Amino acid sequence: MVRTAYEHLKKWKERKTRRPLILRGPRQVGKTWLLREFGEKEYECSVYINFEENTQIASLFSGPPSVDRIITGLGLCAGHSIDPASTLLIFDEIQAVPQALSCLKTFSKDAPEFHILCASSGLDAALRAGAAFPAEWVEVFDLHPMSFFEFLLAAGKESYVTMLRERRYDLTPSYRQDYIRFLKYYCFVGGMPEAVAAFSERRDFSAAREAQRRILTVYEQGFSKSAPAEALPRIRMLWNSIPRQLDRDNRKFIFGAMKEGARARDFETALAWLTDNGLVRDIHRASLPESPLEASEDVRAFKLFLPDVGLLGCLLGLRQDTLLDDNAVFWAYHGALTEQYVLQQLDSLNQMVVCYWVAERGTAEVEFLVDNCMDAIPVEIAVEQNLQSKKLKVFREKFHPKQSIRTSLSDYRREPGLLNLPLWALETL
Structure with missing residues (x-):
């Protein structure tokens, strides 16, 4: 590794x-x-x-x-x-x-x-x-799960990583289908080292899935070993609800979706334990997309993610044959795997504040905002080759950011104030 x-x-x-x-x-x-x-x-x-x-x-x-x-x-x-x-x-x-x-x-x-x-x-x-x-x-x-670049290195694709690190975007279009193929593999295998090692030896997806199940068992056994006894039922309820909530078009985590009448304050201890132990990643809505983002975080509106895209796919029951169906994996579960992947790569850059933005009436949304200590930069996930999404357009017209980023399966391109960065090249951000 x-x-x-x-x-x-x-x-x-x-x-x-x-x-x-x-x-x-x-x-x-x-x-x-x-x-x-x-x-x-x-x-x-x-x-x-x-x-x-x-x-x-x-x-x-x-x-x-x-x-x-x-x-x-x-x-x-x-x-x-x-x-x-x-x-x-x-x-x-x-x-x-x-x-x-x-x-x-x-x-x-x-x-x-x-x-x-x-x-x-x-x-x-x-x-x-x-x-x-x-x-x-x-x-x-x-230390986060292995990034996509680290996954490529484990798979013996050093030259593919070198091309991206050296910003050879004049060469990468010739290898785009290879990048997409390995990106699909990564969405299934994820970045937990045990799963990556199991896959890399013989391209064995079943071995990777067994490794993921073992890791999830370790996590769930840890609930009983070290979590506060009084919070244990709510920890399990919260943990089990995350994949289902990501498989929806929710603009924030909804406690009532776990149990009728559930309230945020009833789950404060459970949520704190999961985030403190790194088993859950919380991303807050930024009411005002300006640097520093922490100053405008809405503590009442947030999304919850898992540490790793492979573990999320395991919990959602992602099938191996989905990888054969063109680019279906990127659309699966309302794009939950792709959103988890993007967050995971942003986190791999370390020490970067990440939020998301939703218009007050919910008429527009940008999946992520990143803070580079000078500006809040919107990051939109487009996936498809057609890059005419209106989500980022609404944000740019409202806030006029100096720089915006769209990440998709399309090739690298730069326009005034807008960078299209391929999903497989996010670590060059």
């Missing part, structure tokens, strides 16, 4: 002002593999501690923080002394020991020579529960 986050870790290692880094993301997204792979290739030695499995190690972090005591204990655990110049310390699921989380400040202040990488699948949940978090003394980086 090739993960672009690996390059981020290399830059982190080279920084003189390096601080402990926490790799945040849902379970099964590849955090542990990436950190162990990085330790094996970039360091002479690495010490790996899983705080959920190694309960004895928690005692090292109790009481007043002491770098000497912790390093001595880790050396005893590893069976050798720890040289800060050549050893990587990997703390997996660090949120399981809140004292270890707070000790990162001590390492950052008093012992910056140590290289510490952490992984967490429930960091936000731990913070909501009251764990102390030394925000100014650590770095947090989000």
